Amino acid sequence: MISAPPPVASSGPHPAPAASDTARPKIEAIDLSAWYGTTHVLRNVSLSVPANTVLAIIGPSGCGKSTFVRCLNRMHELVPGARQSGQLRIDGEDLLSRKVDPVDLRRRVGMVFQRPNPFPTLSIFDNVIAGFKLNGIRGDHAAVVEKSLRRAALWDEVKDRLHASALSLSGGQQQRLCIARALAIEPEVLLMDEPASALDPIATAKIEELIHELKQVLTVVIVTHNMQQAARASDRTAFFYMGELIEHGDTEQIFTNPREPRTEDYVTGKFG
Amino acid sequence: MSTSAESAVAPPVLREALPQTGGVPGRRVADRLWSALLIAFGGAILVVAGVIVFSLGHVASPLLRATHLIDFLLGTVWDPERERFGALTYLYGTVVTSLLALVIAAPVSIGLALFVTEMSPPSLRSIVSFPLELLAGIPSVVYGLWGLFVLVPLLRETVEPFLARTLGFLPLFKGPPIGLGFLAAGMILAVMILPTMTSISIEVLKTVPGAQREAALALGATPWEATRLAVLPYARAGILGAIILGLGRALGETMAVTMVIGNTPRISASLFAPGYSLPSVIANEFAEASGAMHTGALAALGLLLFVVTLTFNSIARLLVRVVTRGPERSAA
Numbered sequence: 111m112i113s114a115p116p117p118v119a120s121s122g123p124h125p126a127p128a129a130s131d132t133a134r135p136k137i138e139a140i141d142l143s144a145w146y147g148t149t150h151v152l153r154n155v156s157l158s159v160p161a162n163t164v165l166a167i168i169g170p171s172g173c174g175k176s177t178f179v180r181c182l183n184r185m186h187e188l189v190p191g192a193r194q195s196g197q198l199r200i201d202g203e204d205l206l207s208r209k210v211d212p213v214d215l216r217r218r219v220g221m222v223f224q225r226p227n228p229f230p231t232l233s234i235f236d237n238v239i240a241g242f243k244l245n246g247i248r249g250d251h252a253a254v255v256e257k258s259l260r261r262a263a264l265w266d267e268v269k270d271r272l273h274a275s276a277l278s279l280s281g282g283q284q285q286r287l288c289i290a291r292a293l294a295i296e297p298e299v300l301l302m303d304e305p306a307s308a309l310d311p312i313a314t315a316k317i318e319e320l321i322h323e324l325k326q327v328l329t330v331v332i333v334t335h336n337m338q339q340a341a342r343a344s345d346r347t348a349f350f351y352m353g354e355l356i357e358h359g360d361t362e363q364i365f366t367n368p369r370e371p372r373t374e375d376y377v378t379g380k381f382g
Numbered sequence: 383m384s385t386s387a388e389s390a391v392a393p394p395v396l397r398e399a400l401p402q403t404g405g406v407p408g409r410r411v412a413d414r415l416w417s418a419l420l421i422a423f424g425g426a427i428l429v430v431a432g433v434i435v436f437s438l439g440h441v442a443s444p445l446l447r448a449t450h451l452i453d454f455l456l457g458t459v460w461d462p463e464r465e466r467f468g469a470l471t472y473l474y475g476t477v478v479t480s481l482l483a484l485v486i487a488a489p490v491s492i493g494l495a496l497f498v499t500e501m502s503p504p505s506l507r508s509i510v511s512f513p514l515e516l517l518a519g520i521p522s523v524v525y526g527l528w529g530l531f532v533l534v535p536l537l538r539e540t541v542e543p544f545l546a547r548t549l550g551f552l553p554l555f556k557g558p559p560i561g562l563g564f565l566a567a568g569m570i571l572a573v574m575i576l577p578t579m580t581s582i583s584i585e586v587l588k589t590v591p592g593a594q595r596e597a598a599l600a601l602g603a604t605p606w607e608a609t610r611l612a613v614l615p616y617a618r619a620g621i622l623g624a625i626i627l628g629l630g631r632a633l634g635e636t637m638a639v640t641m642v643i644g645n646t647p648r649i650s651a652s653l654f655a656p657g658y659s660l661p662s663v664i665a666n667e668f669a670e671a672s673g674a675m676h677t678g679a680l681a682a683l684g685l686l687l688f689v690v691t692l693t694f695n696s697i698a699r700l701l702v703r704v705v706t707r708g709p710e711r712s713a714a
Contacts, residue, residue, distance in 0.1 A: 183600060190503070217602035227593040231615040240611060241601030288597070295601065 135199075136161035136329040137182065137299060142196035144177050144186055151177045153353045154196070159346070164321055164330040166344030166361065168337065169376070173350040175333045179301045182331065183219040184212040200299065217245055220292035221301040225308050226284035228276035228291070235272040237287055241295045254294055262290035263320050282313025289320065300324060302332040306339065318343045337377055341365050349373045435688065438681050445678030454682060460647050460663075462671070467679035469686055471647040475564070475657035476690065479639060480632040482568030482653065487576045488625050494576075495583035495621075499590075500609055511581070518577035526641030529570040534561035534642055537569075542654050557652040562644035565653040570638050575628035582627060586620030587613065619702045626698040633691050636661035660687045 135158035144152035152174040159165045167175040180186040181194055184205065198205045205215060228237045238255045255272065259265040264286040268279070276287060285305060292300060302321075306314040314336075321330055321343045334340050340347050341361060348358035349370075357364065357373045368374045375381055439446075445454070445467060457468020498510050538561030545555045590613050598608035614621075644656020645666065664680050664687075671677045 185596065185600060188596075188599065213602055213604050216600055221596075221600040223593060223596065223600075225593060227591070227597040229594070229597065229612060229615065231618070240598075241603075244598075244601055244603050244607055244611065291597075291601065 134161065135159060136163075136201065137165075137331070138197075138199040138202075139178075139181075140197040140199070142178070142181060142194065142198055144174070144181055144194040145192065146177075146189060147191040151353050152181070152194075155350075155355045157348055157355055157358055159329060159331060161329050162325050162327075163345040164325050164332060164343060166340035166347045167331065167333045167350060168335075168340050168347060169350035169356075170381070171335075174353040175350045176303055178350065179221075179303055179331055179333055182299070182301055183216045183221055185216075185221065187212070217241075217295055218297055219299045219301060220295065220297035222285070222288050222292055222303070222305045224304040226281055226288050228279075228284050228287050230275070230277050232276060233273045234268050234276050234279070234287060237276045238290050238294050241291060245295055247295070255290075258290040258294040259287075261293050261320075261324070262286045263316060263323075264290055280313075282309045282316065285309060285313065285317065286320070289317075293324075297328060299329045299331065302330065304333050304335060307335060314339070337365075337379075349376060351376070435685070438685050438688075442678045442681035442685055444674040445682050448675065454679075455686075458647075458649060462667075462676045462679075465673075465675045467675070467682075469660075469683055471649050472658050472660045472663050472683060473686065473690070474649045475567075475643060475659040476633060476661070476687070478564050478653075478657070479567040479571055479643065479659060480629055482564065483571030483575055483632045484625065484629055486569065486572035487579060487628060490572075491576055491579035491583055491624070491628070492621060494580045495587055496609060496613075498584050499587040500605065500613065511584075514577045514580055517573065518581075522574065522635060522637040523641075525570055525574055526638035529566060529638060529642040533569060534566050537561045537566055541565075546654075553651040554653050557650070557654045559654055560644065560656060562642055563654055563656045564643065564650075567639045567643040567657075567659070568653070570642055571632045571635055574635060574638060575631050578631060579624045579628040582624035583617075583621050586617045586624060589620070590616045618705055622698060622702050622705065626695060629694055629698075630691055633694065634661060634687065636665050640665055660684075660690070 137159040139155050139157045142152060142155045142157075143150065155174075155178060167178060169175050177186055181198060182205070186192050186194060194206065196206075200218070204210070229240060232240065235251075235255050238258050239251050242249070242251070242254055256265060256269075259268065264283060267283060268274075268287075271278070276284065279287060285308075289300075289305075306317050309317065318339060321332065324330055325345075332340075332343065334343075344361045346359065347361040347364040349356045349364065349368075349372075351372055357368060357370045359369075364373060365377055368377060448465075449467060454467060454469055455473070456470050457466070458470050459466050459468050460471065461467075494510070498507050502510065538559050542555075542559030542561070542565070546557075546559065549555045594612040594616055595608050598612040599605075603611055639659050640662040643659055643662060645658055645662060646656040647658045647663070648655065650657070660683050664683055667676070668680055671680055
């Protein structure tokens with residue numbers, strides 16, 4: 111955005127309309143604020159995410175990054191005393207409007223949590239299909255399970271024991287199972303709240319590889335504590351600090367040429 | 383000499399650490415005393431249980447020698463004058479009233495526990511838990527009194543005629559509405575076991591991780607679907623445990639049941655009919671039991687009650703085991 115201007119940009123009053131069409135934001139936050147009780151955790155955040163890109167959100171603990179993604183599927187409001195203000199749009203439609211049913215929204219905006227949380231009493235197969243059944247979608251369950259597990263890069267490891275307990279998998283496999291479970295209902299957006307923080311480096315690498323492939327079909331927002339992960343896996347990066355969005359832009363620019371000194375201090379490891 | 387031999391065997395760090403353990407002279411002794419004490423406590427419970435079973439068996443032995451076990455278990459005549467003792471009517475009364483109590487109380491307790499943990503705002507929780515504690519603290523004789531003066535007339539005049547009119551085609555709801563009987567006993571027991579079952583279920587549901595609920599909600603589950611998909615399966619073994627504890631209490635409850643069951647040794651399909659239960663007959667007859675046979679028969683009923691409780695507990699444990707390992711089984 112801020113990097114070298116295109117050579118023909120100065121030629122007209124509407125610079126590159128075609129480009130702005132393709133970069134039409136999938137997700138758009140305008141002046142978004144959020145509170146837990148009286149604690150103001152997110153302050154007037156305005157941010158947009160183009161379709162089929164990966165946005166990484168970085169920042170120290172308590173900076174509001176998890177709250178931001180939890181606003182995107184309206185999980186934030188489930189906490190007693192939590193509220194939010196401002197606008198949040200997906201494809202231009204206001205998510206926070208009373209007309210939007212959060213239950214329907216969460217079908218379109220999937221989420222993967224910090225710790226793998228498969229349903230312990232269900233088999234691998236039933237875990238993947240759980241959301242699909244819930245939403246009453248008709249279809250070939252076996253095909254959906256295979257497709258979702260393939261997309262989550264887990265199929266080859268579990269195809270012979272689909273009816274074993276989800277808890278028989280390793281932590282990294284469980285997390286990919288949770289990704290498969292989220293993918294089975296074909297969301298448009300996938301939120302990932304520190305999805306690799308409980309995993310070893312090999313499992314982490316698999317998840318990052320997966321994120322690259324997922325953006326072909328959906329838009330990914332990933333919260334991470336790991337700067338290298340943000341640099342490797344994302345197209346754009348947003349830096350949050352104390353509930354404010356300090357800076358956002360192309361990942362390369364944020365890591366090599368940040369505009370804000372606080373961003374630079376954080377990405378170079380001076381604090382956080 | 384010896385020090386050099388030691389250092390050759392043990393690494394230096396270990397050698398420094400080892401003497402400290404035995405360094406304080408009294409520590410080892412205290413440790414042994416402590417474990418001896420714990421073993422004594424553990425053993426005491428076995429001894430107490432053993433003594434009770436053994437002495438019950440001893441008192442019951444005249445009857446068990448004179449009567450065939452099958453005749454005792456399946457006999458329906460209880461006639462101390464002619465020394466004929468059959469336990470089936472009492473067994474039937476105990477099992478029917480307890481199961482009836484379970485059928486009424488289990489859904490209510492689970493629903494109440496779900497309401498408290500999944501739905502109600504925190505401020506309402508104490509409002510629910512206070513009457514639960516109150517109910518748990520009422521002595522059973524008071525329940526019996528209440529049953530006799532309030533519940534039984536209500537059943538006789540309103541509830542039983544209504545059930546007979548609407549569901550009278552079922553054998554369960556046939557016969558004259560007397561009030562005293564299986565239905566009254568089952569309902570009193572249901573109220574009595576409700577607090578235990580509810581508070582244990584609440585504790586169990588509190589242990590369900592928030593991440594499980596969030597997992598379901600994030601998939602687009604409604605609150606009820608999240609409960610069904612994530613919360614109940616996670617908690618099912620514990621809830622089953624709560625139900626079994628309630629059942630145990632219902633099986634052994636004496637006073638309240640004695641006051642409302644009608645104390646008539648009869649087996650009837652109708653819940654309106656009066657019956658009798660194992661603890662009730664023991665309580666009613668032990669004071670005037672004369673002769674070794676009659677006393678023996680009452681002791682044998684006590685043993686039978688013990689066996690019934692054990693059987694239900696074992697079934698429950700089996701159920702818990704089957705239920706908790708759902709997916710692995712289907713994989714095998």
